[in-house]
Every structure is written in structure tokens, then in C-alpha cells.
Amino acid sequence: MRKDICGKAPPRPGLDSPGFPGSWASVSARISSQTSTMGVRDLDWFFWTTFLGFAVSVQCVTRAEFFPFGESAGDQVLEPGSDQTHRLGLDRPLLFYDGTFDSIYINTNGFVATSEPSGESSYLGNMPPKFGIIAALQGDLDTSDGVGRVFYRQDSSPDVLRQAADHINRAFPEDDEVSPTHAAVVTWVGVATQEAPSRGDGIDTRRNTFQLVLASLETASYAVVLYARDGVQFTSTPVGDRPMVMHSGFSKGLVRGFLFSSQGPYYRTSTDDEASVQALAEETNSGLRGVWVYEIGTSPYFSNVAPGEVTDLPTEEEHGASNQRRPFDGQQVEYPPYGSEGEQIQIHSVQYQPHQPDNPEVVVVDDTDINVDVFFVQPRNVCEQQEEVFPVRRLSGLQRRLLLPL
Structure with a gap:
């Protein structure tokens, strides 16, 4: 199983594992091997150098580095419960695929829709749905316990727009710099599964925290998704009598033709492997671990969702330097075949190659x-x-x- 190199708790996976490159066990072994040849001062220097090197190498985004959220930031709160939806009218339209939308629908289950979503029974375990979806981390989630909450707002303040621009421009370093004029900020804080399976592993106490920012300018819209170092504490939710891996990605939804309807493009940023969901907090396409940026709509022409192109993870010393562009790697775009509206949709994966x-x-x-x-x-x-x-x-x-x- 993947070790969480961002050090989330509980427990502390990786840090106490002898096989983990930066574990305390390996640090101790290296110190012991140097004891016979180093003095006390040299040994002290070696310890702190090793510790700081490990701390720098696992730099992850924290909740403090999220866009401001909560009631103090002017947020509204989604009604507690499971599968709750709120329509948010937008001051500036959102460009998504080749469509333009004046409102979005915020849902408890970790996503934003471009039209009113159908009941969760129609899409949980049966992705992609027939409605357009921007899934930050979609699953069967619940906030009825009063602990988890979903915050949302529109924001055109200079600080928020500057923060969005920084993420976007860092993710696309070879493009002309952009300056968003409008943002919608949605934050899922401490959300739990609706019904935690009784597997005896403490999943009912685990909670996920993540944030989705939709930043728009006149000719393009971007999605910035942030997963904190301790923000992905579970990777599946129960659907019926079995757990289903959570989803992240984008789907245009059902496209209606003259005679038939077909499922539009479905761009997945995770797979059916739980490790790919855990990787959302550990990897990046924007140069900052746990932060993912996508161009999701352009005008007047649009081809497909474009991921950020900086998958390098700079150390603290390199944080201010320019990131080298690397080819796209590891994400999927899926095109289901055409069929009538009532037919079962089959999805065939098409993998990008670098x-x-x-x-x-x-x-x-x-x-x-x-x-x-x-x-x-x-x-x-x-x-x-x-x-x-x-x-x-x-x-x-x-x-x-x-x-x-x-």
C-alpha cells in the first residue's frame, strides 16, 4: 500500500517504517553508522541536516495555504446532511468544455454540477453521470453529524484572484500569464462517509478535507483543486454492500443528438485504484504537492481538458525558481461509445502517452x-x-x- 509521504495522521504511515527512505528508523541507522567516525559536534550537525532534508523533501500544501474559507471569509454553508444540493448563481459565467454556465450546483458528495444533479443512487458506483460534473473528490459523503461542513461563495477580491492566478501561472509556465476576474470557492471540511462500514479499522473517525476553486476570465475557466496533507484520510465510501473508490475528474455529461443521446467526454484524474486517490495529496501537476490545476473550458474554441504541466516537486531552496515543463503523465480521458439514452454506458480508457x-x-x-x-x-x-x-x-x-x- 502507498505510504503517505505528507505525514498525515492517524496513524503515521511511513515515518516508522524501516523501508521508508526518510523514516526515523533509517535516520537512526545512518546516525549509528556514523557514530564511530564523527565527534559529538559532527554528529549533531549530521542529525539536523538529515532531519531538515527530510522535512524539505515532503513539503505539502496545508489547510493554512488553502484559499480563505469559513464564515469569516464570507462563506455560506450547505445544509447539513447527505446528497444536499444548492444552486449558486454566478456573477460571471463558467466555461466548461464547450458550454457556458451562469450557475453551478454544489453537492455534499464532493462535486459541483453544471445542471441540477439527479439523486445519488443514479451515479454512485455508476460514473460518469448524465449531468456535467466537476468532481473534486466524489463519494457518498455526509455532514449531518455537525462536524463536517461544506462552505461556498463567489469571490472577486484581489487577494483571492491573485492566489488563483499564482496557481494557474505556475502550472502553465510557458503560456501567457492569466489574470482571473471571478472565482467560486467550495470547501469540504471534515466530511465523513454516510455509513461507515464496520471493518474495525477506524474509518468512521476519518474525515476528508479538500477545496475546489473555479477561476474564470473572459476566454477561459480553470479548476484549482487542493488536498491538504491530512485531507485524504479515506479513499472509498460504501455503495450498497460494497466499498467504491472515490472519483475525481470532469465529465461533460449526456450529449443529446438529433436521434440519439450519448455520453460526452469523461476526463478522470484518479482511477479505480485507491492508491490513485491517495496520490492526490502526495503528487501534483502544478509544482506544489497536493495542488492540481486544469483548464476546463475556453472560448470560442475548446478541444479537451488540459492539465497543468509542472509535475516536478521542487525542494524549499528551489521553490522560487522556474519549474521545468514535463510531459503529461498518468491521467486519463475516457470516451464512452455512442448509444441510446437507455442503454448501459461502457467506458473505454484511452491513456495519454508522453x-x-x-x-x-x-x-x-x-x-x-x-x-x-x-x-x-x-x-x-x-x-x-x-x-x-x-x-x-x-x-x-x-x-x-x-x-x-x-
Whole structure:
């Protein structure tokens, strides 16, 4: 099982494990091996150097680094219970996939919807749903005990917009800097499972805390999702008589055609493996552990959800330096096949690959008014002849290169 390198409790997984690279056991062993050759002063220096090096290497976002939340920040509180929903009208529209939305629906179960969601029995254990969804960490959650709460608000204050811009610009270092003009902040604090299974492992005392910020400007919208170091204490919730792994990701929802309806694109940021949910607090695509940034809508053209591109985790000394862009790795976008509204939806995974097709042709375009998203599309004999899509960054400047497969 994955060890939580961010040091969440209870218990302290990893820190007391002899196999963990930065565990107290390994620190003690290294100190013992140096005792015979070091003086007391050298030994003291070695201990503190090792300890500080370990502390720096596991830097994670904390709740104090969340966007301000709570009643003191002007938040409203979602009604206690399970599967509670509140419609929030937006002062500025949200761009999601190729749609524009003047309101969002905030739900207890760890997500925001773009239309009024159906009852939880229709989507728990049966993702993606028929409605558009932005899932920070979706599961069967409950706040009726008075401990867990869901806070939400709109915010256009300079401090919040600056904080959103910092996360977005750090995640997309090669893009032009953006300055959001509006944000919606939703924070799930201390939420528990609706019915904790009696497995004797104390899951009923574990609580999750995470935050979703939807930041928009005139031509684009972004989702910033934050998971604190102790914010993911359980990774599955009971559905019926079995536990189901929690979901995070984006789905356009049901797309209605002239004759048939089909499920739109479903972009997953976690998988059906519990370790992928735990990794949300331990990894990143924005350069800061536990913080994930996605471009979720653009106007006038949109192709697909674009993840942040800084998966490097700088040490404290490198925190202020520029992060090197790395290829996208490990997340999934899923395209269910077309079918009638009443048919069972089957989902086929299509995995992004951090490489490009062979022998691309480069076409140089001098027109500075062109602003397009470019994709490689190469047929592969996988997932019942689904197509594999390779993202290419949006191009800008006096000359734009359109890369097309031969």
C-alpha cells in the first residue's frame, strides 16, 4: 500500500517504517553508522541536516495555504446532511468544455454540477453521470453529524484572484500569464462517509478535507483543486454492500443528438485504484504537492481538458525558481461509445502517452491571428479501435507550427 509521504495522521504511515527512505528508523541507522567516525559536534550537525532534508523533501500544501474559507471569509454553508444540493448563481459565467454556465450546483458528495444533479443512487458506483460534473473528490459523503461542513461563495477580491492566478501561472509556465476576474470557492471540511462500514479499522473517525476553486476570465475557466496533507484520510465510501473508490475528474455529461443521446467526454484524474486517490495529496501537476490545476473550458474554441504541466516537486531552496515543463503523465480521458439514452454506458480508457507520432510534418503559418488547439490523432488497435489523442501545447508568437500526422 502507498505510504503517505505528507505525514498525515492517524496513524503515521511511513515515518516508522524501516523501508521508508526518510523514516526515523533509517535516520537512526545512518546516525549509528556514523557514530564511530564523527565527534559529538559532527554528529549533531549530521542529525539536523538529515532531519531538515527530510522535512524539505515532503513539503505539502496545508489547510493554512488553502484559499480563505469559513464564515469569516464570507462563506455560506450547505445544509447539513447527505446528497444536499444548492444552486449558486454566478456573477460571471463558467466555461466548461464547450458550454457556458451562469450557475453551478454544489453537492455534499464532493462535486459541483453544471445542471441540477439527479439523486445519488443514479451515479454512485455508476460514473460518469448524465449531468456535467466537476468532481473534486466524489463519494457518498455526509455532514449531518455537525462536524463536517461544506462552505461556498463567489469571490472577486484581489487577494483571492491573485492566489488563483499564482496557481494557474505556475502550472502553465510557458503560456501567457492569466489574470482571473471571478472565482467560486467550495470547501469540504471534515466530511465523513454516510455509513461507515464496520471493518474495525477506524474509518468512521476519518474525515476528508479538500477545496475546489473555479477561476474564470473572459476566454477561459480553470479548476484549482487542493488536498491538504491530512485531507485524504479515506479513499472509498460504501455503495450498497460494497466499498467504491472515490472519483475525481470532469465529465461533460449526456450529449443529446438529433436521434440519439450519448455520453460526452469523461476526463478522470484518479482511477479505480485507491492508491490513485491517495496520490492526490502526495503528487501534483502544478509544482506544489497536493495542488492540481486544469483548464476546463475556453472560448470560442475548446478541444479537451488540459492539465497543468509542472509535475516536478521542487525542494524549499528551489521553490522560487522556474519549474521545468514535463510531459503529461498518468491521467486519463475516457470516451464512452455512442448509444441510446437507455442503454448501459461502457467506458473505454484511452491513456495519454508522453511522446509524439513518428514522422510529423511541420507547417509554418505566419498569420498572427490564428489561435488554435492542435492534437495528434493516431489510430491504435486498442479499446475496440478507439483513437489515441496526443496533446500539443497551444502555440503562440509570430510563427505558429501546426504539427500534423502523415
